[in-house]
Amino acid sequence: MEGDYFILLPSQFDINEYCIMEEFCLEIENDNIRDGMYNSIKGGGAFRRFKDKIRRYGLEEKWYKYRDEAIKKIAIEWCEENGIPYK
Known part of the structure; x- marks a missing residue:
């Protein structure tokens, strides 16, 4: 396929789910829940604790x-950066 080229899609390493979790926590309006959620993502085991907390607080x-929505935004930005139309 001479002249064809491919653009690599973002991998799981290009999408920082920890950052998305952190932003989610900071947007919670209830101070006690926000603090509990934010503290749950500090240190080792953050993903497991986060999932436990969203279940406990009914935030799944x-x-x-x-x-x-955050991943969709990343995908749209990637498309725009690579000149790929998005609908």
Whole structure:
């Protein structure tokens, strides 16, 4: 396929889910829940503790919607950076 080229898609290492979790925590309006969520992501085991807390606080649906939107935003930015139209 002479003349064809490919652009590598972002990998899981290009998407910083920890940063997305941190931003999610900081947007929680309830001070006690926000502090509990934010403290849960510090140190080792952060992802497991975070998932435990979103279940405990009933935030699973809100978290997954937030994460999906953040990843969608990353994908759109990647498309724009690489001259790929997005609908």
